[in-house]
Amino acid sequence: MYRGEAEKVLAGAKVGERVRIVKGERSYEGVLMPRSELGDDRHVVIKLDSGYNIGVEISGARVERLSPAEPRKQAAFPEPEFSPAKPEVTILGTGGTIASKIDYVTGAVHPSFSTAEIINAVPELADIARIKARVLFNILSENMTPKHWRRIAEEVVKELNGSAWGVVVAHGTDTMSYTGAALAFMLKNLTKPVVLVGSQRSSDRPSSDAALNLIAATRVATSDLAEVVVVMHATSSDEACAVHRATKVRKMHSSRRDAFKSINAPPIGEVREEVKLFGSYRRRSEGEVYADTRLEERVALFKAYPGVDPELLEYCVDRYRGIVLEGTGLGHVPEQLFPAIERARDEGKAVVMTTSTLYGRVDMKVYSTGRRLLNLGVIPGEDMLPEVAYVKLMHVLAVAQDEEEVRSLMLRNLAGEITPRTLPDTFY
Amino acid sequence: MLRVGFEVHQQLATRKLFCNCESELVEAEPELKIVRRLRPTQSELGEIDRAALQEYMKGRHFVYQVPEEVSCLVEMDEEPPHEVNREAVEIALQVALLLNAQPVDEIHFMRKIVIDGSNTSGFQRTAIIALDGYIETSRGKVRIPTICLEEEAARKVGEGENKTIYRLDRLGIPLIEISTSPDITSPEEAREVALKIGEVLRATGRVRRGIGTIRQDINVSIEGGARVEIKGVQELNMIPKIIEGEVARQKRLIAIAGELKRRGVGEAQLKPSPVEVSDVFSSTQSKVVRRTLSRGGVVLAVKLPGFRGLIGGARDEPRLGSELAQYARVKAGVGGIFHSDELPAYGISAEEVGAVAERLGLGESDAFVLVAEARERAEKAIEAVVERARLALRGVPEETRMAQGDGSTRYMRPLPGAARMYPETDLPPFVVTQELVERLRANLPELYEEKISRFVEQYKLSEELAAQVVRSGRAELFEELVATGAKPRLVATTLTATLRELRREGCEVERLREQSFRELFSTLAKGKLTREAVPEVLRALCSSPELSVAQAMERLGLKGFSEEEVRSLARRVIEERSEFVRERGKGAAKPLMGVLMKELRGRVEGKVVMKILQEELRRFLGS
Structure with a gap:
């Protein structure tokens, strides 16, 4: 990762080697550290014996190689033993920082996802369930695509139709609600819980929210629920996690632990020592789960704003079969x-029309603009979140036979995405 | 051979290191509170400290009070750190240059794992700013190998059964850490080093002042002893006493270890197996023991073979007994212990001592320790006492101690091992360019000694007065006031001697605002206030610092006379004595002055009155 001038000065010294950098009368001794891809090529980073890193400017510097890198030690964790009385829960890794391990030398975070590793890091999980963990892929959630959603849906079905009581999907938080909505529309005859979980503070930090979220998610995966949900911190405190219906949840803050909020509906549960579910929800039952993973990917999510260039929308009309408008x-x-x-x-x-206010329901018959749009055949998206309407339209366009069916499916509540009544305490 | 090193921590008077909050403490308890837990993380090998994890599993948690005036999502660990505060970096670099250190080319912040809750993130952000500095003392150079810039920890404000309560106001205040090598060889030199480092820090004019804003940890070791870190040293003048006390303590411990060896005491003989002796004390005169027993507690005794005569000692000498008691206090939360070297006393009778000795099968050279407490706690205390007694066999244990107000120290905890540290990946490295270093070097603040010489030269202050002004921390204000035309000597004595007097009277002079001094000297310049009245005005302002000088004067009935008022008074006096004035001419000034000053004394400066009087005399005589 050293390039240009720095690479020349290093003369073949590798990261992890002990080196001495001599610059005139000064010299610095330590272990050669990697350099961030964004760093310039004028500095070399070493870890001093005190544990501190410093960067040394390389002009006029000479590097002496003192000793080779120490081999990276790796602890082997024993296979955990689970009580057969506990229900089985599968944790599927898809990326994000929820289950990762820090390289204390470089500061890089690596996925750490074998069952043994997870139980080593969060031993409490073994008191809740027999954990079976595996990695599907490891990507940043902003790089998720409908292809990934399909893969997750298929793997979840395999697990649920096997011996798992529920599935936990560890996921990056940025686009978790898209994946959640996609699973909610694709999984049919769902008889067990599917829980998406992430973390807002990476698990290398003592203050990470990962462990508490993962514990709560695992509890929910053994609960009476048979829906796709997101389980994350309910508040800034490490006290409780909220259970959000995947079709009603949105990441509403860039960094807080309690970034996820249910919009236009209350959360459907809370987890402390136990899972408490509120209101009406789909209950655990028997039966095969299957996935209808058909998705029409030629769908656009288009935001309207003052001064918007109509050419942008013309382009979408040329290219796509469906457009979700995020109107005002x-x-x-x-x-x-x-x-x-x-x-x-x-x-x-x-x-399909949704609103940029997120909170509240579209109503296009109040003003003339809305009435004209209705006359053009725009489908009012009720109180659906724009992103959820986007995923739903992909699904609906792929399964509906004709325009009429598209319209009727978009107006019908398929997976909790449309609430018939908006309650007063759902806005804050 | 005595070896002393320092670690000085100084808060900077800038905004916080990684956000835009002010570096101020808040007295009122904030409404917003959050509850967090810190989970031990995996080591390099992916292992987790089982003991720490167990503590976590027991439900150990932290309550953070969030004063919203001075803390934001960054302190709450709910937002990544903002880019490092440039101003703080520059001040730290200035300090580094003043301490002859070499700034690093690129500053890399690290995360130092701390899971006592004092950092919401579970780590402290810290970076080396400069290496290889030194400070000159009257006895030679003391090396300063590293200068760090780091974030201050949260302020502990309370503790409960399974929780610690912190306030986030202090978290994130920039902190410079200056570590010296153990090059200091005498208590007096230590004081000098601390004083000099403090002066360098204050010379920047950008450090916070007041209690708790500077902390020095002292490392002391002697030949045959061990490195002991002493925290919480507030008063520089206590430093020699603290070091002398520590040297005496280590010497005593070395001597005790020698004697124990001579007596052939080994670790195996020291067993934490207490014997219950509650029944011996069924009708004791000791209030402490009686109270414990009446509350269902027990009295446990443990034998310390070979320790007789080594636990106690004279009051002003270091005693092993104190060490045993401090271990019991820290590890078991026990208020006190009794040991056989000091008994019978405290209401415990010779008969009771004899009975305990018999029960324990005490030999000629054996000692014992008694703990009266609830059973579980008493058992823990006995364990702690035996653990400490075992350490006594080896002399001085490495440990961290806390300085007390009287110069003594108390056991706090074992020396912390090397903290786990890894890069802070949320922050880019800070490049220290040659241009930046050169600019800072060209604009280094005056050191105290330089400033004192300049004040002597420029303002004709005596060496002593100049030194007082500079050390008062009000040198900048002094120069500002002098620049407005105030007399240097008057400003200097007001800022030093006058304030010292007031402090002695018990006034809180720290509360005075700089603005008050500006108003004070401009009022003096206008002749509306006399020098004699200055202490009175300042005294009033100490108790109500929010008042303006005019308001304070009004409250004191020192309402000054305006020039017009003085003039009309002068005219009246002249008119009333017109014959006398005509007779004496200009010579009437002096007697008339006496008449005027009867009314104006203490309210208008005599010189001003004289000037107006002379003007009015001329007018009268001229007409």
């Missing part, structure tokens, strides 16, 4: 977008 207020877009919307409808494309 009750579900409006500027007039200049009308021709593109009209063309989309003429060409038989689905156009």
Whole structure:
């Protein structure tokens, strides 16, 4: 990872080697550290014996190689023993920092995901369930694609139709709610819990939220629930986790532990020592689960805003079979977008309206703009979150026979994404 | 051979190191509280410290009070650190240059794992700023191998059964850590080093002042002893006493170890197997023991073979008994212990001592320790006492001790091992360019000694007064006031002697605002206030610092006379004595002055009155 000038000065010295850097009268001795990909090529980083790292500017420097890198030691963890009386829970890794291990030398975080590793890090899990862990893939959640959603859905079905009582999907938090919604629409006849979990503070920190979230998620995976949910910190404190319906949840903060909030509906449960579920929910039952993983990927999520260039929407109409509009207020877009919307409808494309306020329901009959859009055949997205409507439209376009069915499926509640009544305490 | 080293921690008077919050403490208990837990993380090998994990599993948790005036999501560990505070880095680099150290080319912040809850993240961010400095003392150079910039920890404000309560106001305040080599060889030199480092820090004018804003840890070791770290040293003047005390303590411990060896005492003889002797004390005169027994507690005794005469000692000498008691206090939370060297006493009778000795099968040279407490705690205390007694066989244990106000020290904990440290990946490295170093070097603040000489030269202050002004920390204010035309000597004595007097009277002079001094000297310059009244005004301002000088004067009935008022008074006096004035001419000034000053004394400066009087005389005589 050293390049340019720095690489020349290092003269073949490798990361992990003990080196002495001599610069005129000064010299620095320590272990050669890797350099961030964003760093310049003018400095070399070494770890001094005190444990501190410093960067040494290389002009006029000479590097002496003192001793080779010490071989990286790796502890072997015993296979954990589980009580056969406990229910079985599968944890599927897809990436993110929820289950990772720090390299204390470089500071890099690596996935750490064998059953033994997870139980070593969070031994409490063994008191809840017989854990079976495996990695599906390891990507940052911003790089998730519908292809990944399908793979997760298929693997979840395999587990649920096998011996697992429930499945926990460890996932990066940025796009967790998209994956959650996709699973909610794709998994049919769901009879067991599917729990997405992540962490907002990587697990190398003593203050990480990963362990508590993972423990809570595992509890939910053994509970009476048979839905796709997201389990994350309920507040900034390490006291309770909230259970959010995957089709109603959104990451509402860039960094807080309690970033995930249920929108337009209360959370469906809370986990402390036990799982408490509120209100109505789908209950655990018997039966084969299957996945309908068909998704029409030619769907766009389009945000309307003052001054928006209609050409942008024209482009979407050219290219996509469905467009979810994130309109303003009750579900409006500027007039200049009308021709593109009209063309989309003429060409038989689905156009669904949601709102950038996130909270509340679209209502397009109150103002003339809304009424004109309704007349163009725009489907009002009720109180669906824009991202959820986007995933749902992908699913609906892939399964519906005709335009009429698309419309009726989009207006019907399929997986908890539309609530018939908006309760007063769901806005804060 | 005595070896002393220092670690000085000084808070900077800037915003916090990794966010934009002010570096201020908040007295009122904040409303917002969060509860967190810190989980021991995996080591390099992926292993977890089982003991620490067990502590965690027992439900150990931390309550953080969040004062929103001075803490944000960064302190709550709910937002990544912002880029490092440039101002703090520059001050730290200045200090480094003043201490003859070599700034590093690139600053890399590290995460130092700390799971006592004092950092919400579970680690402290710390970086080396400079290497290889030194400070000159009257006895030679003392090396300063590293200078670090780090974030201050949260402030502990309470403790409960299974929790610790912290306030986040202090968390994140920039802290410079200066570590010296153990090059100091005498208690007096140690004091000098601490004083000099403190002066260098304050010379920047950018460090926080007041209790707790500077802390020095002292490392002391003697030949045959061990490295002992003493924390919480507040008063520089206590440093020699603390070091002398520590030397005496180590010498005594070495002597005890020698004697124990001579007596052939071995570790195997020291067993933490207490014997219950509650029945011996069924009708004791000791209040402590009686109270314990009446509450269902027990009295446990343990034999310390070969320790007779080695536990106690004279009051002002270091005693092993104190060490045993401090171990029992820290590890078992026990208030006190009794040992046979000091008994009979404290209401425990010779008969009771004899009975315990008999029960334990005490030999000629054996001692015993008694603990009266609830059973579980008493057992823990006995264990701690025996653990400490075993350490006595080997002399001085390495440990961290806490300085007490009287210069003595108390056991706090074993010396911490090397902390686990790894890179802070949320922060980019900070490049220290040659240009930055050169700019800082060209603008280094004056050191105290330089400033004192300049004040002597420029303001004609005596060496002593100049030194007092500089050390008062109000040198900047002094120069500002002098620049407005105030007399240097007057400003200097006001800022030093006058304030010292007031402090002696018990006034809280720290509460005075700089603005008050500006108003004070401009009021003096206008002649509306006399020098004699200055202490009175300052005294009033100490108790109500929010008042303006004019308001304070009004409250004191020192309402000054305006120039117009003085003038009309002067005219009246002249008119009333017109004949006398005509007779004496200009010579009337002096007697008339006496008349005027009867009314104006203490309220208008005499010189001002004289000037106005002379003007009015001229006018009267001229007309």
